[in-house]
Amino acid sequence: MAHTSFYPPSGIYSDSYRKDMRIVKTKTQWVLSIVSLIFLFAIPQIPFFNSPYLLRLLIGVGITIIICLGLNVLTGYCGQLNIGQSAFVMVGGFTSGLLNIHLGWPFWMCVIPAGITSAVIGAIFGIPSVRLKGLYLALTTLGAQIILTWIALFYIPLTAAGFSVGPITIGTLVFNTPKKFYYVAMFFTVMMTFFAKNMMRTGPGRAFVAIRDNDIAAEAMGIDIFRYKLLAFMICTFYAGVAGSLLVHYMMWAHLESFTLQDSIWYVVMVIVGGLGSIEGTIFGVIFITALKELIFVIGPMVEGKLPFLPIGAGSGLLLVIIGGVAILFLIFEPRGLAHRWNLVKAYYRLWPFGY
Amino acid sequence: MEFFGKIVAAGLMNGAVYGLVAIGFVLIYKSSSVLNFSQGYMLLLGGYIFWSFRGGLRLDLFLSLLLTLPCAFLMGILIERITLRPLIGQPLLSMITVTIFLSLVLEGVASLFWGTYPLEQITIFPKGALKLGKTVLTTESLFAFGLAIVVMMVLIFFFRYTRLGLSMRGVAEGHEIMQSMGISVKRILTICWGIAGVAATLGGILLGGTLGFQLGLSHIGLLAIPAAFIGGLESPEGAVLGGLLIGLIESIVSGYVGKAAGVPASYIVLIVVMLFRPYGFFGLERIERV
Amino acid sequence: MKTKMFSLVVCVVAGIIVALPNSITWAQKPVAEVVVGNISAMTGPTSGTHTMCQSGSKDYLYYLNEKKGGIEGKKGRVKIKYLSYDSQYVATKAKDGFARLREQGMIVHTHCGAAHSDALLMDYEQAKIPLVTGSQGIASMWSDWAYGNYHSGVANMARSWIVWLKRDWEKAGKPGGTLVLGTIATDEPWVPLSLWDMDSFVKEQGIKFFTETIPKGTTDASPQLLRLKNAGCKQIFVSSSAPGSVVVLNSAKAMNLNIPLTQCAAATLGDVIALGGPELTEGYQGEYFYEPMSKDPKLGASPGLKLARELWEKNHPGQRPNDMYVNGILSGMIIAEGIRLALDEVTPEKLNGEALKKYGLDRIRNFDCMGLTKPISYVPDDHIGPKHVRYWVVRKGFVEPISDWMPTTTFRIPKK
Incomplete structure (x- = not known):
């Protein structure tokens, strides 16, 4: 799957390699990106959008985007499956939370150690990828989920019970309401998106793609597969750790049950629905799935009240059927993910009126 | 010694159930290279269908089994026809994702018709105990063990010696090749999902006998995944042996170490084993070329 | 065909996103109606007990609405509007639900305890909305804003x-x-x-x-x-x-x-x-x-249990009775008693979470819950409940x- 668009914008000629690799190629794109960035950060001030409920959803989307970007680097670019991502989110979250309450470190000092701890543990669980391939690798990451959760449950009393974590502060400014936290979340989301987008233009990024497309060929070309696979694992889990740190400081509460296998599977789903190997796709995927899930939460209880003849809990059951059905239909009609469609739309716009 | 014997027996019995569920994963992987995440929910739904005949309508045991198994086959076929058929030839990961969504739908269907509240357990085997020296085995788990072995043998025979089984193995190798050899990929896939539905349902009925029929049954599907992996995703005998191995490790570790260390320990052992045998014990080793 | 299907999906999603903030403005608070919120995992691993608990408190409060015309104190009468939100056993979802219910004017909330609902601790303390809980998690034991009717902590x-x-x-x-x-x-x-x-x-x-x-x-x-x-x-x-x-x-x-x-x-x-x-x-x-x-x-039944059986028969005819239903009814009773006491002091318009705590829940003494459990008193530093x-x-x-x-x-x- 191409991760750049099929056609360059009309009238743009790349006369050097440097120009060809630019992310933002035209003036219109510059204007659009700056306007959308301003809009993103202005949302809490716009009357129609600034309800805490919507802001909370957006914060959730932002944090999930960070998690899924990491996953997309590993799965989408490097081709290694990971169905234990939320365990690494947990490692980051607990590291950050423990540093915060035991050593009194503020969030800004915790977030990098959280990411690094998570990356180190991620690298350990990445070691089997030397030998394991494809679906078989899913087993080790599934194992990571189960083993890490078990350690947190039985060997660290504090994490088993859950503990409260301080909010993020800068000087006297406390980010404890959705409206304030929104800026922190969006800052990190934009930064991490920027890093992920640029990563693919570096040497390691190209090595990842080579490994995904054919690892034997990549090895023959002199790429140290083991090193780059581990690097991909570390980047993936670093993203997870940073997101975990954000998550616990956002919830001001750290507990094991916020990081389940179900979540891990949903992260994979988001990446696949969005489109493997596409940064925009990841963002679309997260938004799409979050909106779909939100539908259950909002409509479920309403429906249940209207249908008293069904057994208790049937209302949510009905909604699950509908949501699952919509998602399956979506995949049947859009099996290559939202990013593919996005590229088609872009191509259509660029070629218009000469598209055929 | 008495304790050790008991623990080994318990582990083997547990393992047999894992093996039976893992066979479901293997069947689907063998024909379509898809890891079916909805296996646990197929098991759940199959169990609930059986409950409706036996517990709901109070039919005779054999009659309800006789009615349930075709229903289960039909369930598998329907799932394949509606959700997976349109995706033939599409990226593999999309097909795997569809099975995740499918698990949502199946859970929804189960709670829509049977509610979220657990239903009473129904034992299909006579209750009793068998004494082997100082170790006591429940007849129920003995039957479960036997059933897993029988299903395994039938499947091995089926894949090795029948025409249909051979073409199923072929389909797993590549859809285009089989298509060009005049074998209908669609028909093969349909039958495979049907059989997987039956295998899942058998597991559901067995588990319902001891755990009761409740939404948590689907969890067993996840516990059985490692069994399928360790045995090799392509081999029914591997699935059963993998199930037994995992059951044994789990039982011994949680018996002697406590602290629920069984499941994590089995994963650690598995990861180490897989480092030396990356395709499991009986899986097909892929020879890769550039 | 594919493009059509796709645009349909896009429209649906866009519709949801636009409709969400709108739907908040639809739910305007009518006069003399107070909103009781429930955030439980109606789907997920604990759905069996949580749906029962939710159903109990809801059925009891609506029974008061129907039979007694609401809850009446010296300074006025209110009717209950019961809204629930499915947290699906996810902590962030529980928080979203809390924010949403708060926008809909919730003054008190209830849940059936689980770890994901402990995460709400900061939210309800900050929002000053009391919690009446069907079972106490760990965090709610620490809070001055949580009122229990169940066991004195899992330990x-x-x-x-x-x-x-x-x-x-x-x-x-x-x-x-x-x-x-x-x-x-x-x-x-x-x-x-x-x-x-x-x-x-x-x-x-x-x-x-x-x-x-x-x-x-x-x-x-x-x-x-x-x-x-x-x-x-x-x-x-x-x-x-x-x-x-x-x-x-x-x-x-x-x-x-x-x-x-x-x-x-x-x-x-x-x-x-x-x-x-x-x-x-x-x-x-x-x-x-x-x-x-x-x-x-x-063996005979207390008046409370008789009422519970009646309500069950009415709302879930032909289904197998569930014990957690009583737990939900107890939460409903405490909420109703708190509101009744608070209405002796404040008018319905001024009834908010803070007033409910100060004039209502904090003043519950020897409340007998129609014999369903031992009498409940809430004193400062002890909001556990029956403790028997x-x-x-x-x-x-x-x-x-x-x-x-x-x-x-x-x-x-x-x-x-």
């Missing part, structure tokens, strides 16, 4: 049980010299909390206590039971939710174990009977903090009491 289940058995054992003249007890636990996440720092408690009580764990999906618990038997345990406490308990019962039956087993409060005896059938569960003991629905009808437990045993598919109401231990898991 007291085994402790109260030990105190009960020790008392009986001392009455019988201390047979055997030392009391030996055991627990068989699953590896569910709440179990380590329920056995929190048991060693020091056991030492304090001067007894012996053994712990064995079974993995969640296992179908055979006999090795662990055998170890407990060999250790000489007089009674065994089952720290598990209903499916695990049924596995334990099956294994105990197969190995002819004649040690009495007691279910912990994480599952009700009614759940275990529903799952395992009356035959298997005969003689199984359990604890309740209220009078359960599965009480033998021949009663042990029951299964006879022919129903439960009957085998002990009087006993005070529970009041151990609290330290905050840090």
